[in-house]
Amino acid sequence: xxIRRINLSPYLLALPGAAWLAVFFLLPISRQVVTSxxxxxxxxxxxxxxxxxxxxLDAAQQFAPWFIxxxxxxxxxxxxAILIGYPLAxxxxxxxxxxxxxxxxxxxxxxxxxxxVRTVSWQALLADDGIILGTMxxxxxxxxxxxxxxxxxxxxxxxxxxxxxxxxLPIYVSLDRIDPALLRxxxxxxxxxxxxxxxIVLPLSLPGVFAGSILTFIPAAxxxxxxxxxxxxxxxxxxxxxxxxxxxxxxxxxxxAASLALMxxxxxxxxxxxxxxxxxxxxx
Amino acid sequence: MTAPPVIRVEHVAKSYGPVTVIDDLxxxxxxxxFLTLLGPSGCGKTTTLRMIAGFETPDRGRILLNGxxxxxxxxxxxxxxxxxxxxxxxxxxTVRENVAFGPKTAHVxxxxxxxRVDAALAMINMSEHAHKRPSMLSGGxxxxxxxxRALVNQPAALLLDEPLSALDVKLRRSLQIELKRIQxxxxxxxxxxTHDQEEALTMSSRIAVMNKGRIEQLDVPEVIYNRPAxxxxxxxxxxxxxxxxxxxxxxxGVASLDLRGGGTIRAMCAADQPVGxxxxxxxxxEQIDIRKSEDSGAHGFAARLGSIDFQGASFxxxxxxxxxxxxxxxxxxxxxxxGAATGDAVLASFAPAEAWVINxxxxxxxxxEEISP
Amino acid sequence: MKTAKLGRFxxxxxxxxxxxxxxxxxxxxxxxxxxxxxxxxxxxxxxxxHGFSAAAWLHPFAVDGLLPALEISIVLAVIxxxxxxxxxxxxxxxxxxxxxxxxxALDLILLLTVATPEVIxxxxxxxxxxxxxxxxxxITMFISHVMFDIAFVTIMVKSxxxxxxxxxxxxxxxxxxxxxxxxxxITLPLIMPSIVAAGLLALVLSLDDFIISMFxxxxxxxxxxxxWGTARIAMPAQIYVIGTAxxxxxxxxxxxxxxxxxxxxxxxxxx
Numbered sequence: 001x002x003i004r005r006i007n008l009s010p011y012l013l014a015l016p017g018a019a020w021l022a023v024f025f026l027l028p029i030s031r032q033v034v035t036s037x038x039x040x041x042x043x044x045x046x047x048x049x050x051x052x053x054x055x056x057l058d059a060a061q062q063f064a065p066w067f068i069x070x071x072x073x074x075x076x077x078x079x080x081a082i083l084i085g086y087p088l089a090x091x092x093x094x095x096x097x098x099x100x101x102x103x104x105x106x107x108x109x110x111x112x113x114x115x116x117v118r119t120v121s122w123q124a125l126l127a128d129d130g131i132i133l134g135t136m137x138x139x140x141x142x143x144x145x146x147x148x149x150x151x152x153x154x155x156x157x158x159x160x161x162x163x164x165x166x167x168x169l170p171i172y173v174s175l176d177r178i179d180p181a182l183l184r185x186x187x188x189x190x191x192x193x194x195x196x197x198x199x200i201v202l203p204l205s206l207p208g209v210f211a212g213s214i215l216t217f218i219p220a221a222x223x224x225x226x227x228x229x230x231x232x233x234x235x236x237x238x239x240x241x242x243x244x245x246x247x248x249x250x251x252x253x254x255x256x257a258a259s260l261a262l263m264x265x266x267x268x269x270x271x272x273x274x275x276x277x278x279x280x281x282x283x284x
Numbered sequence: 285m286t287a288p289p290v291i292r293v294e295h296v297a298k299s300y301g302p303v304t305v306i307d308d309l310x311x312x313x314x315x316x317x318f319l320t321l322l323g324p325s326g327c328g329k330t331t332t333l334r335m336i337a338g339f340e341t342p343d344r345g346r347i348l349l350n351g352x353x354x355x356x357x358x359x360x361x362x363x364x365x366x367x368x369x370x371x372x373x374x375x376x377x378t379v380r381e382n383v384a385f386g387p388k389t390a391h392v393x394x395x396x397x398x399x400r401v402d403a404a405l406a407m408i409n410m411s412e413h414a415h416k417r418p419s420m421l422s423g424g425x426x427x428x429x430x431x432x433r434a435l436v437n438q439p440a441a442l443l444l445d446e447p448l449s450a451l452d453v454k455l456r457r458s459l460q461i462e463l464k465r466i467q468x469x470x471x472x473x474x475x476x477x478t479h480d481q482e483e484a485l486t487m488s489s490r491i492a493v494m495n496k497g498r499i500e501q502l503d504v505p506e507v508i509y510n511r512p513a514x515x516x517x518x519x520x521x522x523x524x525x526x527x528x529x530x531x532x533x534x535x536x537g538v539a540s541l542d543l544r545g546g547g548t549i550r551a552m553c554a555a556d557q558p559v560g561x562x563x564x565x566x567x568x569x570e571q572i573d574i575r576k577s578e579d580s581g582a583h584g585f586a587a588r589l590g591s592i593d594f595q596g597a598s599f600x601x602x603x604x605x606x607x608x609x610x611x612x613x614x615x616x617x618x619x620x621x622x623g624a625a626t627g628d629a630v631l632a633s634f635a636p637a638e639a640w641v642i643n644x645x646x647x648x649x650x651x652x653e654e655i656s657p
Numbered sequence: 658m659k660t661a662k663l664g665r666f667x668x669x670x671x672x673x674x675x676x677x678x679x680x681x682x683x684x685x686x687x688x689x690x691x692x693x694x695x696x697x698x699x700x701x702x703x704x705x706x707h708g709f710s711a712a713a714w715l716h717p718f719a720v721d722g723l724l725p726a727l728e729i730s731i732v733l734a735v736i737x738x739x740x741x742x743x744x745x746x747x748x749x750x751x752x753x754x755x756x757x758x759x760x761x762a763l764d765l766i767l768l769l770t771v772a773t774p775e776v777i778x779x780x781x782x783x784x785x786x787x788x789x790x791x792x793x794x795x796i797t798m799f800i801s802h803v804m805f806d807i808a809f810v811t812i813m814v815k816s817x818x819x820x821x822x823x824x825x826x827x828x829x830x831x832x833x834x835x836x837x838x839x840x841x842x843i844t845l846p847l848i849m850p851s852i853v854a855a856g857l858l859a860l861v862l863s864l865d866d867f868i869i870s871m872f873x874x875x876x877x878x879x880x881x882x883x884x885w886g887t888a889r890i891a892m893p894a895q896i897y898v899i900g901t902a903x904x905x906x907x908x909x910x911x912x913x914x915x916x917x918x919x920x921x922x923x924x925x926x927x928x
Contacts, residue, residue, distance in 0.1 A: 009836070010755035014763065017748035017807050021766050024804040028781035035784050042787060084679045091676035101915070106683045112907045113687060115865050116884040117900030120892065121686035124693055127704035131689070134705065164683065193668060222774020225867065229888065239776040239868075246780050246872065256784060259777045266774070339827055359830045372828035375925035376846050385842075386832035419925055437832065 036256035043250055055257035063241050063258055067265065070237040073152070074221035077159030078167070081216045082209060084160060085168035089208075090201075093175040107168045110161060119229050122158050123149065126230070155231040159220045166215035174208025175201070210277050214270055221266060238262055288351060290315045290441055290473050291336060296345035298331055305331045306342070307497040313441065314490075318467055318474045322484040323494035324520070329477045330445060332494070336475065337443050338362050349440060360389075365434035366443040370450065371426045373418035379405070379429050380414040386437040404432040407466065424455045431466070441473035448483065460487055481521045485509060493517045511552075511640055518566050518642060525572075525611045527565045528645065534559050539641050541565055545607025547585035551639035564642040571638040572613035574601060574621050577629040584633035587611060589626050603632050687904065694897035704892075713894035717902075720895045726883035727899060730864055733795070733879065737802040738860040744803070745810025745859075746852055750840075752811070753818040770808040778805065779872035786873060793875035801873045802866060806859040813858065817851035818844075850918045857910060864903070 036055055038047040060067075085107075092103045110118065124130055126148045129137075136142040148154050178201060186196040224239030238258065245255035289312040298306040306328045313319050321329040334340045336347060338359035347355045354362055365386070373382050383404055387397045405411045408428040418426055427447060434442055444463075448456045464487050467474050478484055484491050485505045492502040493516070501513040512518035515526055529541040531553070539553040543565065551565055574589075575582055590602030590610065599620050601613040611632060615621075624630065697710040718724040752760050770778070782801050786793050821844070829839045845852075867881040874882060880903075884896055 007755065007757075010751040010757040010760075013747040013751035013755075014757070014759075016744045017811065018759070018763060020744060020804060020807060021763075021770065024782065024785075024800055025766065025770050025778070028778070028785040031785045031788055032777075032781040035788070084682060087672055087675035088679035091672055095672075095676075106680045108911075109683050109687060111861060111865075112911070113690065113904045114881055114884070114900055115867050116881040116888070117690060117896060117903075118686050120884060120888055120896065121689040121693070121900075123888075124704040124892075125685060125689045130704045131706070161682065161686070193665060218772055219774055222776045223868075224776060239774070242776050242780050243871070246783055252784065252787075255780060259780045263773065263777050337831060339830075359827070360833045360835055364831075366828070366831045368824050368828055370822070370824060372822070372824040374825060374829070374843060385829065385834075389833040389838065417924060433828075433832070 032256045032260060035252050036260050038253050040253070041250060042252055047253060052253065055253045056261060059254055059257040059261055062254075063238060066236065066238040066241050067262070069235060070221050070239065070262075071265070071269065073156055073159060073227070073237060074217050074223075076156045077163070077220045078213050078216045080156065080160035081164050081167035082171075082213055085164055085212070086171055086205075086209070089168050089171040089175055092172060093178075104172070107172075108165050110165055115162075115225065118162070119158065119225055122154070122161070123229060126154050149230060150232045152231065152235060155226050155235075155237075158226040158230050159223060160216075162223070162226065163216040163220055166219070167212040170211040170215065171205060171208040174205045174211075178204050206277070210273075214273065218266060218270070222262065287315055289313055289348075290350060291475070292348040292351075293332070293336070294346045294348065296332075296335060296342040296347065298328075298335065298340060298343050305497055306335075308345075309497065309499060310345075311492060311499060311502070313473060313475060316471045316473055318464070318476065318487060318489045320476045320478060320484040320488035320491045321494055322478060322481060322491050322520075325479060327494040328497040329479075329494050333366075333443050333445055333475065333477050336441075337364055337366050363437075363440045364443060365437050365439040366445060367427075367430045367434050367447045369446045371418075371430040371447075373426055373429055373433070375418055378415050378417055379410060379421070382418065382429060383433045383436050386433065390437070400436050404436040407435075407469075408432045408462075423451050424459060427451065427459060428462075431463070435466075435470065435472065439472065441475055444474060444476045446477055446479070449478070449480070456483070463487065485521070493520060495520075511554075512566065512642060515564060515642060515644055518564075523569050523612060523614075524566050525569065526642070527567075527605075527609070527611070529563055529565045529641075531557060531559050531561055531563050531641065538636060539563075541641065543585055545605050545609055547605075549583060549585060549639070550636040551641050552637060553641035554643065557641060557643055561643075562645045564644060565639060566642055567611075567634050567639040569600070569612045569614040570598075571634045572603075572611070572615075573619075573633045574603075574613055574615065574624065575631045575633050576621070577631050582631055582633040583636060584631045587630055587632050589624055589628045589630055592624075592626065603630070690897050690900050690904070694894055694901045696894050696897075698892075698894050710894075713898045717895055717898045720887075720893045722878065722883060723880075723895055723899065726878045726880045729795070729877060730880040733799060733802065734860050734863040737799060737806060737863040738856050741803045741806035741859045741863075742810050742852060742856040745807045745855065746814050748807065749811045749814035749818055750844075753815055767808045767811055770805060771812070775805075775866075775868035779869040782869065783872040793873050794877050797873040797875065798870055798877060798879070801869050802863040805866075805869065806862055809862065810855040810859055813855040814848065814851055817848050821848060850914070850921065853914055857914060861907060 034049055035047060037052050038049045038055075039052045040047040088107065092100055092107075096103045113121075125132060127133065128147050128149065133142060133146060133148060137144055137146065182200055182204075183196055186200050187193075191199065221237075222239050224237055224243050227235070227237040227240055242255050242259050242262070245251045245258065291311075291313040293309060293311040293313075296306055296309045297304070309328070309332060311332075321332060323329045331340060335342050338354070338357060338361075342355055345355075346353050349362065349364070374385070377385070380401060383401045384397050387400055392400070402411070405414055408431060410425065410428055410432065413421060413425065413429075418429065421429065430447070447463075448459055451459065460483060463474075476484075476487065485508075488505055490502060490504055491508050493500045493508060495516050501508060501517045503511075508517060509521055512521065512524070515524075518524035518526060528544040530544075531539050532542055532548075533540040534553060534557050537552060537555055538550055539557055540548065540550050541563070542548055549565070551567075553563075557563070572584075573582075575584070577586060585605065587603035587605045590604045592602075593600040595614075598614050598616050601615065603611040603613055605611060613632060621630070692706070693704075694713055695709050695711060697707040697712075699707050713719075718727075748763070751757065752763065779801075782797070782804075783793070785791075786797050791797060825843055825847070826839050829843045830836070834842065865881065866879075867885065870879055870882060871885070878886065880899065887893070887896065
């Protein structure tokens with residue numbers, strides 16, 4: 001009769017990581033929950049935990065336009081990222097041949113330039129007298145007063161740019177899994193290229209589109225850098241609110257409520273989306 | 285007084301969750317023998333091997349190595365080595381580094397390692413490939429390196445887990461011969477797992493036929509083939525015709541039988557075969573000689589000819605007995621009955637010495653077709 | 658028949674054009690960044706080309722505070738990547754090679770840390786540090802960077818370990834190697850490429866992090882924070898110079914690891 005001993009190795013190996021994540025991820029989030037239900041400010045007298053649900057109502061009331069705008073911007077930015085990324089992924093997979101790996105390079109480029117420098121470069125690109133607008137104005141294609149910087153368009157395109165790799169890579173993977181024999185079989189069965197795309201390729205790549213859109217949407221909805229540097233001060237996102245309330249006005253309870261409300265709304269949005277379009281893409 | 289076994293498996297059981305893989309298995313492995321665990325996939329043969337190697341721990345029972353209980357020892361503390369099904373050669377090491385891995389780990393002196401590795405590589409004719417990476421070798425070469433890597437450690441026994449199953453038929457035959465040659469040279473105990481009955485018959489000194497986590501029969505290949513203990517063994521090894529019968533008399537290891545569906549014949553049987561009970565007559569297709577039915581002096585049973593199939597060196601005859609049951613006969617092309625055609629009444633004749641009585645009844649639900657591989 | 662041919666011609670080139678535009682879109686800010694690093698800057702905010710000048714490249718640290726910020730960023734990223742890669746690899750190994758209580762919960766937490774927007778993580782960490790009266794600075798930044806890097810490292814190494822042929826480990830063990838030796842001589846050398854890749858990603862994420870750092874940096878200024886602070890006052894060409902240098906270094910590192918991997922994989926017949 002043998003008694004199975006408990007093997008301690010996995011616990012020892014997992015301990016540093018598990019502890020780090022518990023103390024510096026789970027604990028802060030729990031702590032933020034406490035703050036969001038507190039009253040007072042860190043300036044005068046400190047905060048008191050009083051089950052102050054009012055913070056959430058206040059946040060909803062005061063910040064509703066920011067929440068709505070964030071989700072709107074993120075949704076449009078995600079749509080743009082898919083629209084821009086899909087043809088590129090398709091091209092790389094079906095026309096890339098032996099240059100596939102090289103062609104993937106532009107896709108991951110946004111990861112290699114420092115986030116802030118990248119945003120500043122967009123500022124330069126879209127400047128009123130910058131290379132694009134300046135040239136077009138010079139050529140008489142645009143009126144002298146035309147501008148992009150400070151508009152929703154600039155923010156939404158920059159969001160699409162920032163998270164484009166997250167959109168393209170899952171689509172690339174799902175297209176890459178399609179057996180080319182399927183395309184030949186479809187052609188053999190009298191489907192023209194457009195029908196083949198609509199009936200075979202697109203349905204098979206939807207899990208990738210699904211995963212890509214979630215991976216793009218989540219960070220886009222929480223972003224505040226693009227709205228701050230490329231957008232109008234009047235049309236900021238919820239990230240800007242959380243950032244300024246925490247770092248400028250030091251109104252912790254309300255900011256914490258806004259942060260957790262964002263998390264909650266995000267979970268609701270992703271769940272709804274998953275219900276509508278299936279969860280296959282998340283795991284596959 | 286026989287020598288003590290190298291490995292003794294004692295009442296071992298193993299389950300994965302609700303699935304019992306090994307059910308009270310006991311087995312003695314003699315020093316220097318080539319023992320084969322043979323059975324269909326899922327019969328527990330690989331699990332048995334893995335428990336001997338130390339990759340699995342038995343739920344119950346013990347495993348003894350040279351009389352010492354090793355049930356709880358990890359693989360690296362057992363003086364046994366394995367040749368894996370997919371070879372498991374280390375891709376980042378050369379052939380020489382692969383073979384030297386074991387002795388190096390055991391802190392054998394450098395000069396001794398060189399000597400032993402050279403000898404092992406020479407034994408498998410791979411000396412000139414010593415500097416290559418495994419990926420540059422063919423499947424057969426990789427297999428031989430895996431063998432050298434295990435044998436260089438001079439293990440108490442070598443465990444081989446379906447080592448030839450990934451190779452094509454021709455290569456498999458030549459490696460079977462080579463394996464047998466090496467085994468007879470070095471006298472190491474080999475424990476070989478396979479589902480290929482032909483391979484088992486060719487190579488083994490003893491075969492343990494396994495089914496559903498138990499050993500059905502353990503004996504030398506001739507006995508396994510000619511005197512199977514159970515219907516499963518009879519059907520798993522080659523093709524066997526099994527005809528239900530009643531034993532009417534037994535004398536000197538020869539039984540008289542009344543066949544179900546008509547016919548009285550004689551066949552060999554175990555010394556302790558009881559009289560009066562139900563049993564099975566086993567006769568191999570190649571032992572049956574098809575004769576004209578008026579040839580009444582011959583020993584056998586009556587049947588009608590069913591389909592006749594050409595199979596190259598031989599013909600396969602389907603014989604339909606009066607009760608509708610079917611029997612298969614195989615005859616060499618030159619000895620086949622001339623002018624016999626489907627529908628003819630014939631006599632299926634065989635020598636009593638070539639037929640065998642299995643002291644069991646055929647389970648109602650299984651046909652011989654279902655339990656053959 | 659003719660219209661079908663025309664349609665095919667059209668769709669073929671439409672796709673090429675669309676892909677080309679996407680590539681242009683992706684590369685545009687890089688081109689801009691490199692161009693502006695050679696710009697002759699006149700005003701404080703100069704997004705207009707005034708002529709070629711290598712001045713910023715010759716004096717990359719002529720801007721006050723830029724060098725210290727860059728130094729902090731690099732030192733921090735190297736230390737963070739080293740620690741996070743070790744912790745994450747150990748975690749991945751435990752999760753793939755063993756079954757243990759809490760492994761499923763860990764999977765969920767790992768997914769959450771990757772999926773939660775940075776602004777939430779950053780603000781929550783600030784909340785924690787303020788609540789426990791920990792002064793924010795280099796240490797809190799180190800803690801936070803390691804935290805978000807662990808999940809990326811673990812996920813990458815785990816996927817490699819799952820593809821890993823476990824019988825290689827069994828074979829080594831069968832040949833007398835203890836688990837520690839098996840890890841050192843077999844597992845580690847074979848999963849090294851994915852550990853290097855994970856380490857590189859961890860480095861990039863730390864070097865690049867702005868949102869979380871903004872919350873937990875206190876008075877410390879990293880390169881992204883420096884750009885943020887500067888961008889509101891003036892835009893010296895040096896910022897583009899450093900941006901370009903970081904970009905080129907990371908690209909070189911990426912290509913090097915990629916080609917080294919390819920050669921190694923070919924040699925071991927893994928392709």
